[in-house]
Amino acid sequence: MKHRVLPGLSLSLGITLFYVCLIVVLPLGALIFKAASLGSEDYWRIVSSGRAVASYRVTVLAALAATAFNLVFGMALAWVLVRYEFPGRRLLDAIVDLPFALPTAVAGIALTALFAPNGWFGSLLGEIGITVAYTQIGIMVAMAFTSLPFIVRTVQPVLEDLDPALEEAAQSLGGSDRAIFRKVILPLLTPALLAGVSLSFARCLGEFGAIIFIAGNQPMETEITALLIFIRLEEYDYQAAAAIASVLLIAAFLMLAVTNFLQARALRYTVRVA
């Protein structure tokens, strides 16, 4: 039998399950329980009210835009970090994690200061007629900032492990740069990209601290779902808060499930190709 460094299955699985129950399942269960104490009619009325729906729209659209931005920019960043050697590369590599380490409220305040009409970026953008702070663009900027590391960090290791022989082979067979990227590199990166995208999107849905400072928080226009949950709590309306929160939870869960499914398919594809 293979030697195992950590203690046996029953103990390690026990610890793991205990931990997962305590930290993940229990709080989420309490949330669902709270929401379930509403009748289905009340539940539906709360989660489909005009203001709630407007907040989903604002949140999801901004999250999609931020994730799309991160997909392009994050991949480019990972590419640069892996494929090139340049002064300051390690520093750049470390900076990527900053949005993770930074309290999001600090990020929100810093971004707002930058993008406010009298801030550095804000005053420049204002001259060409773009307002970022207190609009939906501001929400997108905050989301993009806090979720950027997800894409970079999921793509980076895969890029590092990519066998250069594959690209060389494609090149020697006369493939153009574009064709090599599209037909050789991209399929291999797809599972990592999908994982990064789903994590990034889920994080955008739940982000609160960074956004409320820059969003403007106008009901129906720039009010994110997380703030609406917060507002329902301020009204001592726990059930409504739980109901709206359950919508976010379900959305995040579906998102992760779909990407897991897509990832599994993509992996099967790459295994077959390899």
Next chain:
Amino acid sequence: MKRLLLIGVALATLLAGPASAQSPDKLLNASYDVARELFVQVNAAFTAGHPGVTIDQSHAGTSKQARAIVEGLEADVVTFNQVTDIDFLVKNGFVSEDWQSDFPNASSPFYSLPSFLVRAGNPKGIKDWGDLVRDDVKVIFPNPKTSGNARYTYLAATAYAREAFANDEAKVKEFVTRLFDNVPVFDTGGRAATTTFVERGIGDVLITFESETTGIRKEFGEDKFESIVPSVSLLAEFPVAIVDKVVDKRGSRELAKNYLDFLYTPEGQKILAENGNRVNDPAVAAGFKDRFPEVRLVKVEDVFGGWPTVQKEHFASGALLDQIYGER
């Protein structure tokens, strides 16, 4: 598995800790967002007379504080800016029902009112509530849904409009809707709104407690901003209460009572007044007469029929405030 469970239970008991072991020479005062500086001074003065005593402070929106206490924050006393939030504690059995008779003035050691702060020279010529609905004026105040401060602003504007339009509800609603249309950003708390107005340079007028406008001028320069006190405003009482459930558990009732009593002493009232709050002690109030311009104050009880009614008719989900948001 069994052993593991035991270890887990043991750990949990350890973490929960013996709460009663704390000595009652410490108090936690849970207070509202913009009262930080005020209570730093109050606490320093109080502890000077009570050596060995420490007062810890906790500040956030009062509704959030009330919720935190119900969920386990062990605050011995609360110094809030809204009666509704103490009523929430009453409803959950944390504060006795007759708390308003525990201390003078219905347990409000000081009061304030929603007041205006404009930029130096008052470039938009803002004098009163009526100016705030003009098309060229941008108004900053926080979200009434998350801030007691802003709830007073909303009610004060409504009270003004009711007088101006002789209780024509349709016109009142239109006035308040136009006021809300002029707000470019709803921050979640009073301090965040201050930052938006003062540091980001957004808006022509900030509406917040008079005490905060005084504080801003002290902090950022008297020549940068002007205080404007409107013709009529709403009496904003700042209620205090002992959290019975916590003091009984910790044995800190006497200290808590001393602490809140201190707010009513001439020394306490003087600190409150120095920080821009209006006080009831006649001798102290006389000394600060020139700092607090005359203003006609209306009471929630007189105009809106008391806090429970206000809550139901204005702030509950789907009530008037939501309708005004919806009409934007």
